[in-house]
Structure formats: structure tokens, C-alpha cells
Amino acid sequence: MSGNTEMIIRFHPVGGEDVAVLTSDFPGPDEAVEAIARALDEGRALILTRARYDRETGENAVLVNLANVVSIRVARHDSATSGQYL
Numbered sequence: 001m002s003g004n005t006e007m008i009i010r011f012h013p014v015g016g017e018d019v020a021v022l023t024s025d026f027p028g029p030d031e032a033v034e035a036i037a038r039a040l041d042e043g044r045a046l047i048l049t050r051a052r053y054d055r056e057t058g059e060n061a062v063l064v065n066l067a068n069v070v071s072i073r074v075a076r077h078d079s080a081t082s083g084q085y086l
Contacts, residue, residue: 004050007032010073011064021062023051032074040066 004024009032011019025048026032039046044066051062
């Protein structure tokens with residue numbers, strides 16, 4: 001069992017609605033932002049192994065093609081005013 005805090009990563013794709021993923025893959029928002037930035041720099045997908053899509057109960061692996069994402073917000077709580085943007 002991971003000791004990481006669950007946080008929300010909200011992806012805004014080029015076309016379509018925002019996608020929110022709850023994940024406990026990272027110790028905190030700073031580490032999540034660093035991993036996302038590294039994946040962007042390397043031109044690869046972001047791989048989350050402890051994620052829940054749309055508040056599902058079970059954890060799954062999620063791969064996000066960052067080439068189709070315009071902005072990303074990382075937050076501990078889901079609100080319109082919190083979180084870091086890339």
C-alpha cells in the first residue's frame with residue numbers, strides 16, 4: 001500500500017472535455033509536476049500505475065498521450081482555484 005496522498009490531475013485536451021484522474025503515484029504535487037514535465041520534455045506518454053478515472057473505486061494503470069493535451073493542473077483538492085498549471 002502506498003503512503004502517497006491521493007491527488008487530482010486534470011488534463012485539458014486539444015479538443016473535448018477535461019479529464020480528471022485521481023492518483024497516488026506521487027508523494028506530492030511537486031513530484032507530479034516534475035514527472036509530467038519530464039514526460040513532456042522526453043516526448044512520451046505519462047504513465048500512472050495507481051490511478052482512478054472519474055472517481056471509480058478500483059485503481060488502474062492509465063497512459064496519457066501528452067501530445068494532445070493543452071494544459072494540466074495538479075491539486076490535492078479539486079477546485080477551480082487550486083493547483084499548479086503546466
